[in-house]
Amino acid sequence: MFKRFSGAADALDMLISRSQPLQRxxxxxxxxxxxxxxxxxxxxxxxxxGFDRAAMDGFAVRSEETKGARPHAPVFLERFEPVRTGMPVPAPYDSVVMLEDSIRRGSVLETTAQLHPFKNVSRIGEDxxxxxxxxxxxxxxxxxxxxxxxxxxxxxxxxxQRPKVAIIPTGGELLDIGSRPIQPGEAYEINSIMARLYAQKWGASVHKTDIIPDDEGLIREA
Structure with a gap:
């Protein structure tokens, strides 16, 4: 029935050449x-x-007011706003000093960190x-x-839309799994299992036909 066997590469080339891109x-x-x-x-x-967002827990401050701050020479700020990660940074503040770099003393914030504009701030549209x-x-x-x-x-x-794949198992010696005990010369049809699972894994909608005997006419009709 089969006049010649094709190698895997030739068979793949034949399939690709006859395939049409999905349109629906x-x-x-x-x-x-x-x-x-x-x-x-x-x-x-x-x-x-969608807004300037605090990237750290800490205090929203004006970066220009932290100028000169360093570990042994803190600056003291009277204008600040506590913020948590993910909260909007309110105007007129443009940066966030981390909790680790600051101490709140009542209405005054002591910080040892000199900040540049938008330090510890995720800007609008940054992601x-x-x-x-x-x-x-x-x-x-x-x-x-x-x-x-x-x-x-x-x-x-x-x-x-998912591509539609039909699997046609062929062979007069094949039986559906569990249909009855196999006899010498018979085998359960299992190749369609692997083919179906791979096709589904790659996104196809799969239909398997009944087992078809080795008859060219019946195979064409299937």
Whole structure:
């Protein structure tokens, strides 16, 4: 029936040459997108962080007022605001002095750290700027990608529909697993198990036919 065998490389080349790129797409909720392939570029609708954010626990201060501070010559500040990591840095402050570098004495803050503007501050858009491309078409979505998209309030993604794969096991000596005890010259059909699992792992929707005898006509009909 088979006039010649093809090597693995030739068989792969033949499959690729006869394959057509996927065109059909679908919209999915972002949280169902793991392992799916993006059908379009995704741009951020907003900046992360969306405000000047404290990168440390400490006190928001004006950096210019810390000029000259050093371990044995602290400066004393009357204008400051306690902040926690992740909190907005309120105006008119532009930096954060760490708890380790400061002592609060009532309404006065003693610090030994000279700061430059925006020291210990995550600026607006430092991680991602509004309008920035974050993923390209063809990217396969991973769990951290879905977390990022959720942080950007992107609730849906456009992905390619899953490719459909049909597995046709052939061989007159083959039996479905567990259908009955095998006899000499028979074997359980197991190759489709590996093929199906690999195809599903790579994102395909898989259908397996019944076992087909070694008959060219029946194989073509399947």
């Amino acid at each position: 797409t679908e919209q999915l909720p972002t949280l169902r997108g793991e392992g799916r392939v993006l059908a379009q570029d995704i741009f951020s609708p907003l900046s992360l962080p 991602i700027a509004a309008g920035e491309k974050i993923f390209s078409r063809g990217h396969t979505l991973r769990p951290p990608d879905l977390s990022l998209l959720s942080a950007l309030a992107i609730e849906e993604v456009e992905v390619y």
